[in-house]
Structure formats: structure tokens, C-alpha cells
Amino acid sequence: MPLSPYWLxxxxxxxxxxxPRNGQKLFQITDLPDDLTIVERDERDGRLGVLWSDGHRSRYPLEWLDAEDTGGTGDGRSEAGKRLWAAADFAAGLPEADWAAYLADPAxxxxVLGAVLRSGFAVLRGVPAVEGQVLDVxxxxxxxxxTNYGRLFDVRVEADPNNLAFTSAAIAPHSDNPYRDPVPxxxxxxxxxxxxxxxxxxxxDGFRAAAQLRAEDPAAFAVLTRTLVPFVFRDRATELRADRPLIELDALGRIREVRFNNRSISTLRLPAAELDAFYAAYRRFAAVTLRPELRLDFRLGPGDCLVFDNVRLLHARTAFEAPAGDGTGGSRHLxxxxxDLDSLASTLAVLNRRAAALDTIAEFFEGEGAAEYLGEAVTLAEHMLQAGALARAAGAPDHLVAAALLHDVGHFEGTGLELMAGRDNRHxxxxxDWLAQWFGPEVTGPVRLHVAAKRYLCTAEPGYRARLSEASEYTLRVQGGPMSEEQAAAFAAxxxxxxxxxxxxxxxxxxYADAATPGFDHFRPLLAALMR
Amino acid sequence: MPLSPYWLxxxxxxxxxxxPRNGQKLFQITDLPDDLTIVERDERDGRLGVLWSDGHRSRYPLEWLDAEDTGGTGDGRSEAGKRLWAAADFAAGLPEADWAAYLADPAxxxxVLGAVLRSGFAVLRGVPAVEGQVLDVxxxxxxxxxTNYGRLFDVRVEADPNNLAFTSAAIAPHSDNPYRDPVPxxxxxxxxxxxxxxxxxxxxDGFRAAAQLRAEDPAAFAVLTRTLVPFVFRDRATELRADRPLIELDALGRIREVRFNNRSISTLRLPAAELDAFYAAYRRFAAVTLRPELRLDFRLGPGDCLVFDNVRLLHARTAFEAPAGDGTGGSRHLxxxxxDLDSLASTLAVLNRRAAALDTIAEFFEGEGAAEYLGEAVTLAEHMLQAGALARAAGAPDHLVAAALLHDVGHFEGTGLELMAGRDNRHxxxxxDWLAQWFGPEVTGPVRLHVAAKRYLCTAEPGYRARLSEASEYTLRVQGGPMSEEQAAAFAAxxxxxxxxxxxxxxxxxxYADAATPGFDHFRPLLAALMR
Known part of the structure; x- marks a missing residue:
């Protein structure tokens, strides 16, 4: 495989x-010499070793070298990372969840967050219909x-509206705040x-509409990707302007953002022929966004909260009856x-990372964990599950239940961290270290010290050593034997x-071979909660 | 001049x-017919009149038709709207202001805000060195x-830093948060x-460095504009990723944003030849950013607040002595x-709009205002200045001083709003209406009602009419004469x-012809304060 030296x-x-704490690079790209070459390379133990011309040595896991990227979707923000849709795709129902379940269950x-990223929206039901709650969502x-509309804005009929949103008029599909850059x-x-x-x-789905335009009229699509449109909003305290294309492509030519709001398009200044071409393309795109088969209609009721991608989806509403002056009749108040999408994607990635970590731990318990445990009467998994159950039975706080349950994960082969980062492999x-990816020091601390604690107890507590199992007595010697009095005092402090x-x-x-212990799944909610 | 019908x-x-309240369009582009044409056009009174094929009539000020755009700089965010710089350009001093003067004086x-937009930065001096003050700035x-670093972040040495920023190490020029999209x-x-x-x-100046690269090595520049680089940040609670080019161009090929942070570039996955080309270009660009002539060095002291464009400027710091464990020696705490730039640009635009409005009003006072005023013994300007001075002498609140000073601006020719928006031209x-662009109803209300107030007073107050000047008696009749009792009661309410x-x-x-009145500039600070 040809390797690019500077990349490697x-x-x-x-x-x-x-x-090692955060994965950030500790050197500048200009710190590398101008004539960097690979002097020697070898593969062993699943790693590529490299000796560099400046004397540095690197080791790379082969599976990292061979890894695919994220399937070409990158950060997932372009059309390549989306599920483009038409209304019929939701005939079976909207992506939605109950607020209570959303709060309680990481899955x-x-x-919900995955639906917002892939489909561009989701609806939460049963969100308390009280003012300000949307900020909590x-x-x-x-x-x-x-923004200039506040942290929170009220969508209802206003006496002197500075925006059509605050009237009872119908509003055609559009995106908000195109005059901001960065747009929310x-x-x-x-x-x-x-x-x-x-x-x-x-x-x-503005991406779907744009893709449709590209398929039907590539020239019009191209015009909309390269014409900078002046979006403007102006009131007494505000004068915003952003010059952006209606359809924005990424550097690879994929649809990445859509801005669409006729209300705020200000005067475009171009030669007349270019204006004709732009307006023809714009009207064609606008007509696509109005096709009934692309428009998903639904009704929000009290407690519903719609979350949607404002650089992709266009939102609309039908006209409604303005509230009567005498307070009778209905009203509408959102x-x-x-x-921003970046934090939402981060939250989802962390949720997925934690779920994957729990899956990995569960696999260890079911796989390697079923093997004999250093000559004890129980398997490694039984031993750890028993320890967790004992902690829980003793009324220990959750973090100690987790520490007891997980104290021996360092015995598992697959964690791999110690080899990757060049650490010693004391279990x-x-x-x-492996657990520190997801758990705080309240969990990792006791795991880190559980071997030292044995060596301490054998010194500090008369009779403790005599109660050790045969295997534990054997490993005590490998681990350095009982602490000195001085070591024990330092440990106790x-x-x-x-x-x-x-x-x-x-x-x-x-x-104990015969103890009835709960399975790993029993502890999963407790671990999930500690991962927050 | 050829005119594009849909554009027009x-x-x-x-x-x-x-x-008319906010300038937002009240129709959708698809509401226009498919075969729209101009049936008739004529020019008179400085306006182009158009009769459309669907029967609609429009009138456009010719000066609007002929207006240039913003000189091709659009929203001012690309390199076309910037002053690209090298360190020597600030030999005479940094763009800076005193915090107290910044707060007190709109100019x-x-x-300061103009410097941030054009040069990418400014320094405020004398900002109280108290925690949280930066949020007020x-x-x-x-x-x-x-962000994940909080609303506010502390830059000082931390025990367990999740970012190199929170150590005492030197940091090479970089931009922050490239793994966010939208990046702050x-x-x-x-x-x-x-x-x-x-x-x-x-x-x-990252734009300057990028422009330098473009001049010296256009191929390398092109590679950096089209390679999507995965920027990543990951800690226990965060997993951010944005795939963006190091140098981002707008749809017209102008430099618009620079992202530059080697610490957070994750693994790029491309064929080896493309990786070689990217790394060669990247290293060349990085070397340009390190040229001493491009780097502006200065020292921030307590009370200094640096404001800078994070999608253009790269910021750096030299290493410093970590604080001693015993509390002796110095320390560093930012x-x-x-x-975001959009709101800053909006704030500047509104400040400029207000300053321009005051300039326009001042010009009216000095120009048209010097003409005879409806046969009175004073000019229009003298009349308004006297009214303002009388209000001030009476101890009236600022908004009434302003209303008295400005009550007759509707007599000026240049305001033009009434014709543009089709309103009647009662002064x-x-x-x-013209003042409502800058002033609230506490100022515009009395201006709007000052003619009605005369008609009211002539009815409600015995002897008032007899005291009117000859010209005022004449205009009273044009304006409808004294109110009926019913009208007067409604007015009083x-x-x-x-x-x-x-x-x-x-x-x-x-x-009064001989009254000594202050000039318009005397009232300018009062008006400026009311415009907020």
C-alpha cells in the first residue's frame, strides 16, 4: 500500500x-522536517512500525490504516448524509417520541436526534405546554x-408585527433567518x-427539492448555486445582510445548505440577462417546493415540539383565524x-458512543468473561457480576456498584488501550484508563486502586491475608506483596x-460458585446514568 | 436600459x-404569472412607472434603478470587504478605544466595530478587569x-486540561472551534x-496569508479550497466533527473563511497522491502563516479586551511561566x-444609519431649513431650533425636546418617503413616518399629532386661536379648521x-426673529441617545 509520509x-x-487526554495534536505541521521520509517499516503484532528520517518512531494499528472513512458522508451535513424524502415517506407516521421517554431513555x-440529522426533523409529544419550556428542549x-428576536420568540398575532410570522397570514415554505451568517x-x-x-x-425537504431541480434542470440548479443573493432584514434596531446562494454546495459539489425566503430577498444587482436567468431558475425551484407530493402537512397541538433543520427543511403554515378582539374564539400560540446542528450531532455521537461502550462491555461479559478466572471457582464475568451485586446489596452508591462490577475489565483482551498508547498493562x-473514556474518577478511581487496596489491606488489617483465595494469594506476590508500613500510610491518605x-x-x-447473580443487562441503566 | 421583468x-x-413597516415582501415569487411582461413604461417626476401584463402598476425611483450595489463587497464578509494586512500596517498603533468612550460615543x-469588520480585530482598553465582564462587552x-466550553471560558493553567489552551505552552497561530459548524x-x-x-x-491575517499563497502557489491554494478536512474534537461529553476546507471561497471565488488548527485535524482519508498534494499545500500555507512580517505581536494587560474575527484571523500566544505551586510568581488569566459577526455588522449598520440620519437632518437644517418659513419672521430651521430650545428651557424630557425640534421635518423635500410608499403628504x-425609522413613538407621536393639536387647542382653549400667527391662521383653515367638540374630546382621550x-x-x-437659538449640533447627542 502506498503511504503518504506527511499524512502518516x-x-x-x-x-x-x-x-492522550483529548487526542489533540501536540505539534504543528511546520514542525515536521521538509524532507521527511520513511527509513524503515515493519509489520508485526497487528501494527505497522515506522522509523522516520528524523529518528522518530511511530506504531500504527493495521486496522486503523485500513479503516474506511464514514462512507463518504463525512460530517453528515451534506446530502450524502441525509435521507431525502417526499411526503409519502411518512405515511406510516412522523418521527416522534414522547417527552418523558425521550428524557428517560438514551435510546x-x-x-429523535438521529431523525433530525437524517430526515431533518422530529416531533416531541407531551412536552409541558408552559412558557419557556422550548428552551429546556x-x-x-x-x-x-x-437573535434579534430574542432567546425565545412568540409566534402569535401581534399588533405591530416586524415579521409576517407574527400575523395570521399563510406562510409558504421557507427557511428562517437567511439574512444571518451564520444562519441558525x-x-x-x-x-x-x-x-x-x-x-x-x-x-x-429543501434538499429533496434542490435534488429534483438538479435532475430536471441542471442549468437552473447551477445558476442557484453560484448566484449570491442579498438576504436583508431591517427594523429600527437591526440591519442584517447576508449574500449567499439559495443552494449551497460543499467543496465536493454536494448540496449542503438551502436558504429560501422570498420575503427577505433584497435587490440583486446583476446584468439584465443574468437577472433573467436567475429569476427563471428561482421560479422553477420555487415551483418545485410547492409540489403537493413534497409537502408534509400535519397539525401541532399543545405540548408538541417540532425540531427541524433550518438549513435544509422549509417550513410553512396555513392561514388561521385571527383571535377575536373580545377574547372569544380560538387562538394560536407557539x-x-x-x-445549532453541530451540538445536536455531538450529543447523538456521545449517546451512540456510550451505547457502543455498554455493548462492548456486555460482549466482554458474555464472551471472554465466560472463561475461567485465574483458577477461581467462578468465571471472570460471574466474579464481576457478584461483586456488583454485593455492592448493590450493601446499599453502596451507584458509582461504587459500577466500580465493583467493572473492576476487572482490564483483564479483557480487547480493550487494547494499553498497547495503543504505550502504557504498561497492569490490569x-x-x-x-479504558473506562475513563466514559466514566468519571468516582468510578475509575476505585478500579485503578483495587490491586493497591489488596496490598494495603494485607498490611493494615490483621488476618486479611489469611482469608485470600489461593489464586489471590498467588497474584499478591506477582503484584508486589503486602505494602510497607510507609506505603500503607500513604495509601490510606x-x-x-x-x-x-x-x-x-x-x-x-x-x-462463590453457587451464588445467584443478575446478568449484565441488570446493571445497564445504572451504567448509562453514570455515563452522563 | 434593458430591464429584467421578474427582477423589476x-x-x-x-x-x-x-x-411598509419592515420592507418584507408580501408575495411569493410563484405568485407572479408565468408570462409577465411590461405593457407600458414611462418616466416622470424622477420615477419609472410600469404597467404590468397582469394589470399591476409599479413606480420606481430612478435613483434606485440606477443605484450601484455595495461596490461588489456585498455583505462585506469576503476578502473584497476587508483590508488585508501585514504587521507593519499597525506600526502606528492597534485599532483600539477606551471602554468608557466606546460606551458613551456612538462614533x-x-x-471599533468597523475595525473588527475591516481589519479583523480591535482592542478595548480599560474594560473593568472583573470576572464575567467579557459577556458585557x-x-x-x-x-x-x-459552546461546550461554556458561555464564558477561562484561559489559564488547569490541572487536567481538555485543550492545549488551558496549559502554559506556546500556541502557534490558529483559529478556534473549526470542528464546529457553524463555527463561532x-x-x-x-x-x-x-x-x-x-x-x-x-x-x-489569515485572509492575507491565503491571498499570499494564492499569489505564490495557485495550485496549492486550489487544493486547500477543495479538500474537505475533518476537524474533530472529542472529550467525555463532546464529539464534534466538521468537514470543511482550510480556505473557503464564496460562490464568486473570493476568500470568505479560513479555518486553521492542526491540533484538531483528524485523519483525512484520500488516495495517497491526493494526500501528498494536500500535505504539501497545507505545509506551504502553514509556513506562510509563520512569516514574521505577517505576525502582529502585542501584550494584553489587565483590562484589555481583544475582539477578533475567528473565521479570518489566526491568534497565537507565546509560552509563559506556569504559576508556582506556592502562589508566588506571576500568573495569566484571560x-x-x-x-458572531452578523450581529456585530448589524449593530454597526444601525449606528451608521443613525449617524447618517443625523447628518441628513443637519443638512436639512442648514440647507432647505434656511429658507423662508410660510411667511413667518423666522426660517424653518430657526423655528424648529427655537421650539427645541423652548422645550429644553421648560425642562421637558428629552423625547419632547426632540419632538419639538423635529416636528416640522415633514416640510423638507428630501425625505421622500411619502412618495415612495404612496402615503399622503400631510407634513x-x-x-x-420618516422619523419612525430611527425614533420611537415617544418622539414620533407628538410630531404626528402636532397639527391635530392646533386644531384641538383652537376648540378647547378659549383665546388660543386669536394668538395664532397670520400664517398659522391661514394653514389652520387648509388643515380643516378647529375640531368639533366631539373630535376634541376624542383627541383629548x-x-x-x-x-x-x-x-x-x-x-x-x-x-421670534431675534431669539438666540443654539445650532443643530447642540441637540445631536440628545438625538443620538434617543435613537438607541
Missing amino acids: RDNCPCPECRD ERAA ARTFGYVRE TLQLLHCLDNSTVGGDSGLV QGCYA SDTGA LPGAADAVAVRRWDEEAK | RDNCPCPECRD ERAA ARTFGYVRE TLQLLHCLDNSTVGGDSGLV QGCYA SDTGA LPGAADAVAVRRWDEEAK
Whole structure:
């Protein structure tokens, strides 16, 4: 395989080149010599070793070298990462979830956020219909983006509206705030009241409409990708302008963002022939966005919160009856806010990472964990499950239940961290380091110290050593034997010593062949909660 | 001049087509017929009149038709709207202002914000060195953009840093948060303490560096504009990824954004030859960013707040002495936050709009205002200045001083709003509507009602009519004469009646030829303050 030297060196995973805590590179690209070459390379133990012309040595896991990218979808923001849709694709129902389930269940949260990324929207049902609640919804996956409309805006009929949104008029499919750059990439609309006649909601997949235009009239599509349109909003306190194309492509020519809002297109200044071409293309695109088969219609009721991608989906509403002056008749009141896709995608990635970590741990318990455990009467998995169950039975806090359950993960082969980062492979450190990807020090601390705690207890507590199992007595010697009095005093002074000793005691007891222990799934919700 | 029909119609300024309150269009582009043509056109009174094939009529000011765009700079975000710089361009000093002057003087604020837009940065001096103050600085021109680092982040040495920024290491020129999309487009860094050795700041104009690369190696430049680089940040609670080019062009091929941060470039997956080409171009660009002549070095002291464009400028710092464990020696503590360029540009545009409005009003006072005023003994300007001075002498609140000063601006020819928007040209409404672009109803209300107030007073107050000047008696009849009792009662019940009556009394008195009145500039700070 031909290797690009600077690329390979830029990806060196050694702790000199990359901060093990956060993966950030510790060198500048200009720190590398101008004539960098590979002097020697060899493959063994699943790794490519490289000796560089400047004397540096790197080791790369072969599976990393061979890894595919994310299937060409990159950060998932272009059309390549989306599921383009027409209304009929949701004949069986909208992507939606109950608010309570969304809050309680990481899998439900992941499904909702995944729908927003892939389909461009999702609806949460049963969100308390109280003012300001929409900000809490946004906070579950990111940060509110404040604008001239406030952190929160009310969508209802206003006496002196500065925007058509604040009237009872119908609004054709459009995206919001195209005059901002950066435009808010997410919008939330939370329905507090929709007791009026009319006021239904509509969504159109702007990427789908743009793709349709590209298929039917590539020249018109091209015009819309290269014409900078001046979007303007102006009131007494605001004067925003952004010159952006209606259809924005990424550097590989894929649809990446759509801006569409006739209300705020200001005067384009181009030669007349170019204006004719632009307006012909624009009208053609606009006509596509109005095709009934592309428009998904639904009605928001109190407690529904629509979350959607504002650089992809176009949203619309039908006209509604303006509230009567005497307070009779229905009314319509939504509260909205803006947020951004990047944090939503991050939240989803972390949820998925945590779910994958729990899956991996579960696989260890079911696979390698079923093997004999250092000559004990139980398997490694039984031993760890027993330790977790003992901690729970003792009324230990969740983080100690988790530490007891996970204290020996460093014995598993697949964690691999110790080899990758060049650390020693003592199983307590290995396990703690691996777990630190998802758990805080309240969990990893006792795991890291559980071997030291045995050596401490054998010194500090008369009779403790005599109660060790045969295997544990054997490993005690490998691990350095009992601590000296001085070592024991230093250990006892550590802030995490008590937790580590508690875990160690459950560890020692968890070796009974006949104990009935719950399965790993029993602990999964507890671990998921600790991962937050 | 050839005219593009759809373009012209899309820009129709009539109140059916465009909401006079906010300039937003009231129709969809698809509402226009497919075969729209111009049936008739004529030019008169400085306007182009058009009769459309669907029967609609439009009138366009010729000066609008002939207007140039913003000189090709559009929204000012691409290199076309910037002043590209090298360090020597600031030999005479940095763009900076004193915090107190910045707060007090709109011109000072405009200068600072203009520097951020054109040069990419400015420094505010004397900002109180207290925690959280940087958020107040951001609020003077926009909204804080919250990220995983918080609304506010502390730049100082941390025990377990998740970012190189939070160590004492030197950091080469870079932009922040390239793994976000949208990336925060502004950054603020407020110095609370810099008593350490080292820790100086540096800035490089990334647009200038990119333009330099384009001049020296166009092929390398092109590679960097079309290679999507995966920027990644990952810690326990975050997993951000954005695939963006290092140099991003707008649809016209102009440099629009630069992202540059080697620490967070993750593994690029491309064929080896493309990787070689990318890394050669990347290293060449990186070398340009390190040229001493491009790097502006300075030191932030307590109370200095640097505001800079994070999609253009690269920022750097030199290494500094880490604080001693015993608390002796110096330390370095900055607080930072992110914000966005769009709101900053809006704030500047509104400041400029207000300054231009004051200039226009001043020109009216000096030009047309010097003409005879309806046969009175004073000019129109003298009349209005006297009215303002009388209001001030009476201890009236600022908004009534302004209303008295400006009550007759509707007599000026140049305001033009009434013709543009098809309103009638009664001077009280004309003046109030024109002023409403900058002033609130507390100023425009009395202006709008000052003619009605005369008609009211002539009915409600015995002897009032007898005191009118000859010219005022004449215009009273043109304006409809005294109110009926019923009209007067309705007027008196209006919320703004008392203010209007007060302004009217000063209006009536302000007709003395020999009165010494202050000039317009005397009132300018009062008007500027009311425009906020």
C-alpha cells in the first residue's frame, strides 16, 4: 500500500505527538522536517512500525490504516448524509417520541436526534405546554442561539408585527433567518395553544427539492448555486445582510445548505440577462417546493415540539383565524428558539458512543468473561457480576456498584488501550484508563486502586491475608506483596482510599460458585446514568 | 436600459407588494404569472412607472434603478470587504478605544466595530478587569454563542486540561472551534491578569496569508479550497466533527473563511497522491502563516479586551511561566467568549444609519431649513431650533425636546418617503413616518399629532386661536379648521394628547426673529441617545 509520509506522520498516535487526554495534536505541521521520509517499516503484532528520517518512531494499528472513512458522508451535513424524502415517506407516521421517554431513555433520545440529522426533523409529544419550556428542549441537545428576536420568540398575532410570522397570514415554505451568517441551523417550535381554525404546519425537504431541480434542470440548479443573493432584514434596531446562494454546495459539489425566503430577498444587482436567468431558475425551484407530493402537512397541538433543520427543511403554515378582539374564539400560540446542528450531532455521537461502550462491555461479559478466572471457582464475568451485586446489596452508591462490577475489565483482551498508547498493562490501570473514556474518577478511581487496596489491606488489617483465595494469594506476590508500613500510610491518605477498600472487599467475596447473580443487562441503566 | 421583468416586479415598492413597516415582501415569487411582461413604461417626476401584463402598476425611483450595489463587497464578509494586512500596517498603533468612550460615543463604537469588520480585530482598553465582564462587552454588539466550553471560558493553567489552551505552552497561530459548524465567527479575550513572564499575544491575517499563497502557489491554494478536512474534537461529553476546507471561497471565488488548527485535524482519508498534494499545500500555507512580517505581536494587560474575527484571523500566544505551586510568581488569566459577526455588522449598520440620519437632518437644517418659513419672521430651521430650545428651557424630557425640534421635518423635500410608499403628504404624518425609522413613538407621536393639536387647542382653549400667527391662521383653515367638540374630546382621550399639546405650544411660540437659538449640533447627542 502506498503511504503518504506527511499524512502518516501527522497521524502518529504516540503520546509525544498526541495528548492522550483529548487526542489533540501536540505539534504543528511546520514542525515536521521538509524532507521527511520513511527509513524503515515493519509489520508485526497487528501494527505497522515506522522509523522516520528524523529518528522518530511511530506504531500504527493495521486496522486503523485500513479503516474506511464514514462512507463518504463525512460530517453528515451534506446530502450524502441525509435521507431525502417526499411526503409519502411518512405515511406510516412522523418521527416522534414522547417527552418523558425521550428524557428517560438514551435510546429514545438517540432515535429523535438521529431523525433530525437524517430526515431533518422530529416531533416531541407531551412536552409541558408552559412558557419557556422550548428552551429546556433545546438544552437537551445543545445551546440556544439568541437573535434579534430574542432567546425565545412568540409566534402569535401581534399588533405591530416586524415579521409576517407574527400575523395570521399563510406562510409558504421557507427557511428562517437567511439574512444571518451564520444562519441558525436548527429551529424549535413548541405549541402552547392551537385552538384556532387553520394554522396547520407544513414541511418540505429543501434538499429533496434542490435534488429534483438538479435532475430536471441542471442549468437552473447551477445558476442557484453560484448566484449570491442579498438576504436583508431591517427594523429600527437591526440591519442584517447576508449574500449567499439559495443552494449551497460543499467543496465536493454536494448540496449542503438551502436558504429560501422570498420575503427577505433584497435587490440583486446583476446584468439584465443574468437577472433573467436567475429569476427563471428561482421560479422553477420555487415551483418545485410547492409540489403537493413534497409537502408534509400535519397539525401541532399543545405540548408538541417540532425540531427541524433550518438549513435544509422549509417550513410553512396555513392561514388561521385571527383571535377575536373580545377574547372569544380560538387562538394560536407557539414559542420558538434557534439552536445549532453541530451540538445536536455531538450529543447523538456521545449517546451512540456510550451505547457502543455498554455493548462492548456486555460482549466482554458474555464472551471472554465466560472463561475461567485465574483458577477461581467462578468465571471472570460471574466474579464481576457478584461483586456488583454485593455492592448493590450493601446499599453502596451507584458509582461504587459500577466500580465493583467493572473492576476487572482490564483483564479483557480487547480493550487494547494499553498497547495503543504505550502504557504498561497492569490490569487495574488498563481497566481504569479504558473506562475513563466514559466514566468519571468516582468510578475509575476505585478500579485503578483495587490491586493497591489488596496490598494495603494485607498490611493494615490483621488476618486479611489469611482469608485470600489461593489464586489471590498467588497474584499478591506477582503484584508486589503486602505494602510497607510507609506505603500503607500513604495509601490510606489518598482521597479515594475508602472507596477502593470497599470495592476490594466485595472483590474478595465475589468468588462463590453457587451464588445467584443478575446478568449484565441488570446493571445497564445504572451504567448509562453514570455515563452522563 | 434593458430591464429584467421578474427582477423589476420582485422589487416593486408599493404597499401591496411590500410591508411598509419592515420592507418584507408580501408575495411569493410563484405568485407572479408565468408570462409577465411590461405593457407600458414611462418616466416622470424622477420615477419609472410600469404597467404590468397582469394589470399591476409599479413606480420606481430612478435613483434606485440606477443605484450601484455595495461596490461588489456585498455583505462585506469576503476578502473584497476587508483590508488585508501585514504587521507593519499597525506600526502606528492597534485599532483600539477606551471602554468608557466606546460606551458613551456612538462614533467611537462605530470605529471599533468597523475595525473588527475591516481589519479583523480591535482592542478595548480599560474594560473593568472583573470576572464575567467579557459577556458585557459581547452584549454591546451581539449575542454570546455558548459552546461546550461554556458561555464564558477561562484561559489559564488547569490541572487536567481538555485543550492545549488551558496549559502554559506556546500556541502557534490558529483559529478556534473549526470542528464546529457553524463555527463561532467572533472571539473575545479579556485579560484579567498577565503578571507572568511570557504569554504575549499574536495575530495573523489569515485572509492575507491565503491571498499570499494564492499569489505564490495557485495550485496549492486550489487544493486547500477543495479538500474537505475533518476537524474533530472529542472529550467525555463532546464529539464534534466538521468537514470543511482550510480556505473557503464564496460562490464568486473570493476568500470568505479560513479555518486553521492542526491540533484538531483528524485523519483525512484520500488516495495517497491526493494526500501528498494536500500535505504539501497545507505545509506551504502553514509556513506562510509563520512569516514574521505577517505576525502582529502585542501584550494584553489587565483590562484589555481583544475582539477578533475567528473565521479570518489566526491568534497565537507565546509560552509563559506556569504559576508556582506556592502562589508566588506571576500568573495569566484571560476570560473569553464567542459571538458572531452578523450581529456585530448589524449593530454597526444601525449606528451608521443613525449617524447618517443625523447628518441628513443637519443638512436639512442648514440647507432647505434656511429658507423662508410660510411667511413667518423666522426660517424653518430657526423655528424648529427655537421650539427645541423652548422645550429644553421648560425642562421637558428629552423625547419632547426632540419632538419639538423635529416636528416640522415633514416640510423638507428630501425625505421622500411619502412618495415612495404612496402615503399622503400631510407634513405631520410624513415627518413622523420618516422619523419612525430611527425614533420611537415617544418622539414620533407628538410630531404626528402636532397639527391635530392646533386644531384641538383652537376648540378647547378659549383665546388660543386669536394668538395664532397670520400664517398659522391661514394653514389652520387648509388643515380643516378647529375640531368639533366631539373630535376634541376624542383627541383629548388619546394617550399622546398631552405631549402633542406641549409640543404645539412651543411650536406656536417659536416664531421670534431675534431669539438666540443654539445650532443643530447642540441637540445631536440628545438625538443620538434617543435613537438607541
